[in-house]
Amino acid sequence: MPELPEVQTVIDTLLPRARNAYIVAVSHVRADVVHPAGFDLPVALTGRTIRDITRRGKRIVFVLDDGNRFYIHLGMTGRLTAAATDRERALHTHLVLAIRRGATVGEIRFCDPRRFGGIFWLGCGDAQDADMGPDSLQITPAQLLKRLSASRRPVKNALMDQSVLAGLGNIYVDESLFAAGIHPETRTDSLAREQVALLCRSIRKVLRRAIRHRGSTLRDYRDADGTAGGFQKLHRVYGREGEACHICRSAIQRIVMAGRSTHFCPACQPAPRRAPVRSRTRADRS
């Protein structure tokens, strides 16, 4: 469930309990969530201190006192929580860090039923995110224009691609396109410069607002304290198929793009004039 606002909220709630925490022990490691395969996480982490936790796209990056880093990706159903040692452990808990801060002890737990998430060791090298686009909270109109004009895909598909722009997922792409009044099937190479600039502002605005409301909880997502988010109540299109658009009262539509549910207002986000999304046919190429 976690897109940028949820990941940021997890970090914001985890940091007060984890910064400068000493890792006493590492347990409940499920081998197939650790990358690279076979990496000895207990050896690397036991006795280290967590200096900081930062975010890059949807990645939660832990910075250790020895200069090494690793990140946790929550995938679809991952949860990262701070819990009292004696509190019952959830099913599908795949990593537990026993920590001590001064006189306070506790645990950081990673739980992920579907196991689409994982723990990724980075070491201390540079260029640890070379395959990722600019962060969605920092993106500038010029950067976005450059990235989008490099492809001819529907804008929805391009925005879902983490190498184009890091941090957006299915919910916030739909919400951002609605905020910008752009139909998801619009091809990126047909977006005007001003549309891209508006989209850029919309993305940042939607994300900041979602963070303010502590993310969207549809089912699984919780912050590090176990608290649900509130932004799902403020979604304008996501999950609102058939309901009235808050702006124009038209019925919100749902289609499938890139294998994902895609929601938009047919009036506020007018369909592209030429060649919508469909794949090219033999006749098109001749």
Added chain:
DNA sequence: GTCCATGTTCTTTA
């Protein structure tokens, strides 16, 4: 039993 789900990566197709 069916379909669907907040994500990423590998494979196949065009």
Added chain:
DNA sequence: CTAAAGAACATGGA
């Protein structure tokens, strides 16, 4: 060749 579409991954809820 590259770009993009599609399938696969694993679990649970409706």
